[in-house]
Amino acid sequence: xxxLGETEKLNNTSVCIGNFDGVHMAxxxxxxxxxxxxxNLKSVIxxxxxxxxxxxxxxxxxxxxEEEKICALxxxxxxxxxxxxxxxEFLDKSPxxxxxxxxxxxxGAKKVFVGYDFRFGKNSExxxxxxxxxxxxxxxxxxxxxxxKISDIPVKSSSIRRFIEDGDFYAANLLxxxxxxxxxxxxxxxxxxxxxxxxxxxxxxxREKVLPPFGVYAAKAEVDGATYNAVVxxxxxxxxxxxxxxxxxxxxxxxxKDIYGKRIKISxxxxxxxxxxxxNIDELKYQIEKDxxxxxxCLTNC
Numbered sequence: 001x002x003x004l005g006e007t008e009k010l011n012n013t014s015v016c017i018g019n020f021d022g023v024h025m026a027x028x029x030x031x032x033x034x035x036x037x038x039x040n041l042k043s044v045i046x047x048x049x050x051x052x053x054x055x056x057x058x059x060x061x062x063x064x065x066e067e068e069k070i071c072a073l074x075x076x077x078x079x080x081x082x083x084x085x086x087x088x089e090f091l092d093k094s095p096x097x098x099x100x101x102x103x104x105x106x107x108g109a110k111k112v113f114v115g116y117d118f119r120f121g122k123n124s125e126x127x128x129x130x131x132x133x134x135x136x137x138x139x140x141x142x143x144x145x146x147x148x149k150i151s152d153i154p155v156k157s158s159s160i161r162r163f164i165e166d167g168d169f170y171a172a173n174l175l176x177x178x179x180x181x182x183x184x185x186x187x188x189x190x191x192x193x194x195x196x197x198x199x200x201x202x203x204x205x206x207r208e209k210v211l212p213p214f215g216v217y218a219a220k221a222e223v224d225g226a227t228y229n230a231v232v233x234x235x236x237x238x239x240x241x242x243x244x245x246x247x248x249x250x251x252x253x254x255x256x257k258d259i260y261g262k263r264i265k266i267s268x269x270x271x272x273x274x275x276x277x278x279x280n281i282d283e284l285k286y287q288i289e290k291d292x293x294x295x296x297x298c299l300t301n302c
Contacts, residue, residue: 001074004044004082011108014038016078017046018115019157022063023072025177026115026148026155033145034113035077041110043078046102048086055086061210063160063180082107095126099134109140116146150174167213167271179220179267182209182248186223186260198288199256200233200249201264211246212268214275218295221252222265229253231295232266238277251288253296270298 004010016034020027035043047069053060064072073081084090084102093101098121103109112135120126132142148155155175163172164180172180184203201223205211214235221230233249250266272294278284 001076001078002080003070003074004080006085009106009108010042010044010080012041013044013080013107013109014041014111014113015044015046015103015107015109016113017118017120019051020045020047020069020073021051021157022160022176023069024063024155024157024160024175025150026145028076028177029148030113030115030145031073031076031078033143034111035079037111037113037143042080044080044082044107045073045076045078046082046084046107047073049083050086052086052091055088055091061161062208063157063164063176063210065206065209068183092122095121095130096134097121098126099131099138103140104138111141111143113143113145116144118144161210164210164212167215167217167274169212169217169268169270173268179269181265181267182206183263183265184248186262186264188260198251198292200251201259203248203250203264203266204245205248212271214246216272216275216291216295218269218272218298219250220267220269220299221250222267223252223259223262224257228255229296229299230266231272231292232268233275235275238275251292253292272298 014034014037016030018027018030031045049066051060051062070081070083103112112131114128114131116128118128118131120131128142128144135142151174153159153171153175160172160175169180182203182205184205186201186203212234217232217234219230219232221228230253231251235246236244237249248266250264272291278287
C-alpha cells in the first residue's frame with residue numbers, strides 16, 4: 001500500500017471513506033467492498049487525522065492510536081491510503097466543495113464506498129442520499145454498506161468504546177474481529193510485585209486510547225516475539241500508591257527475564273475483578289494469588 005502525500009493526486013479511483021477508529025469488522029467489510037469492486041480502478045482508503053470530533057474540542061477517547069490505525073489500514077488489500085489533515089477550515093467545507101475538491105479534482109473518483117450512516121461536510125450536512133445525488137451529477141457511483149450486526153449487536157466504533165469502558169472485552173473483541181490491545185515500553189516500578197512474589201512489567205498506556213475500568217484482567221502478552229499468559233492490573237494501585245496516572249502492571253506467567261526498556265503488547269480477554277484498596281500488604285498478596293489462579297482458569301477456557 002502507498003500512503004499519499006498531502007498534495008498528491010490520482011485519477012480513476014475506487015474510494016472508501018471513513019474515520020475507521022478501531023478498523024473493526026464493518027470497516028474491513030467496507031474496505032473489501034471498495035477493493036473487490038474496483039475493477040480497473042485504483043482503490044483508495046480515505047480517512048482523517050485527527051478524528052474530526054477532536055478538532056472541535058470533543059474529548060473523545062479512541063480504540064486505537066493513530067499509529068495503530070495506520071498500521072491496521074496498511075495491512076488491507078487497497079492500493080492507497082490517504083490520511084487527510086482534518087483542520088477546522090477543511091471540516092467547514094460544504095458537502096459540494098468536499099465532493100468537487102477531494103473526490104473529483106484530487107482523486108478522480110469513479111466509485112465511492114461509505115457506511116449507511118456516513119455524514120460529511122460542514123455541520124455533517126451531507127448524507128448518503130446527498131452523496132448519491134452528487135455522484136450522478138459528477139460521474140461516480142455510490143455504494144453503501146448496510147448496518148452490520150454480530151449477535152444482534154451493531155458493529156460501530158461507539159459501541160466498541162462503550163464495551164471497553166464497561167470492561168466487556170468479549171463483546172468488544174467480537175465486533176473488532178480480534179483481541180483489543182495496548183502497547184507500551186516497559187518501565188521500572190517500585191518492585192512491589194517482585195517482593196510479593198509476582199513480578200510485573202509496567203507500562204503507561206496511550207492517554208488518547210479508551211481505558212477499561214480499573215481492575216484485574218486475564219490477557220495475553222507479546223514481548224520479544226513470544227506470547228505469554230498474563231494477569232494485568234489496570235489502575236492506580238491504591239493500596240500502596242497515591243498515583244494520578246493510570247498504569248498497567250503485567251504479571252507474565254511462567255516467565256523470569258529482564259525485559260525493561262522493551263515494548264510489550266497486551267491483548268485483553270476477560271475482567272477478573274474491579275480495582276480495590278486493601279487494608280494491608282498481606283491481604284493484597286492473598287488477592288493477587290487468587291487473581292492469578294482465576295486468570296489461568298479463564299485463559300485455559302478461552
